[in-house]
Amino acid sequence: MITIKTLPDTQLSCILSSVLPHNKEHLLILGFIADNKLILLTGNLKQIAVPLDIFKPSGTCSPDFDKFELIDYGHTIQFGEYEASSDVVFKSCDHNLECPFCAFPATIDSRGEIYCSNSHESCVFQPRAKNLEEWNSICGLRSSEV
Numbered sequence: 001m002i003t004i005k006t007l008p009d010t011q012l013s014c015i016l017s018s019v020l021p022h023n024k025e026h027l028l029i030l031g032f033i034a035d036n037k038l039i040l041l042t043g044n045l046k047q048i049a050v051p052l053d054i055f056k057p058s059g060t061c062s063p064d065f066d067k068f069e070l071i072d073y074g075h076t077i078q079f080g081e082y083e084a085s086s087d088v089v090f091k092s093c094d095h096n097l098e099c100p101f102c103a104f105p106a107t108i109d110s111r112g113e114i115y116c117s118n119s120h121e122s123c124v125f126q127p128r129a130k131n132l133e134e135w136n137s138i139c140g141l142r143s144s145e146v
């Protein structure tokens with residue numbers, strides 16, 4: 001069964017009635033989980049989908065996908081105790097990041113570090129970068145080798 005979650009009414013109406021396009025573009029107003037993906041709608045009614053495996057456990061806290069909520073005026077995605085900034089989603093789908101060595105989707109953690117989500121056994125290089133710029137240079141190195 002699919003449960004669609006939205007922001008609380010007051011937050012939702014605040015975003016939808018905002019005249020600032022930037023506000024709407026970078027806020028999440030609705031979402032649900034289907035086929036191991038998180039499907040989301042932004043304040044400007046654009047649909048985006050990201051694989052659930054971009055949400056990696058941080059410290060002792062693992063995402064509980066049965067407890068999905070959108071909070072904080074669409075700035076935060078909550079899975080039980082686990083919280084991720086909506087930026088994680090936008091970074092992941094804007095750039096459609098994938099490992100240049102094994103083509104697995106790349107993951108961005110809560111500190112903004114980007115790394116290959118593949119297991120160590122099947123991706124020998126396990127690239128990791130502190131930011132998008134560094135990640136792109138790793139990808140660039142790879143493509144100039146070929």
Ligand SMILES: [Zn+2]
Pocket residue numbers: 099100101102103104116117118123126127
């Ligand atoms: Zn890889």
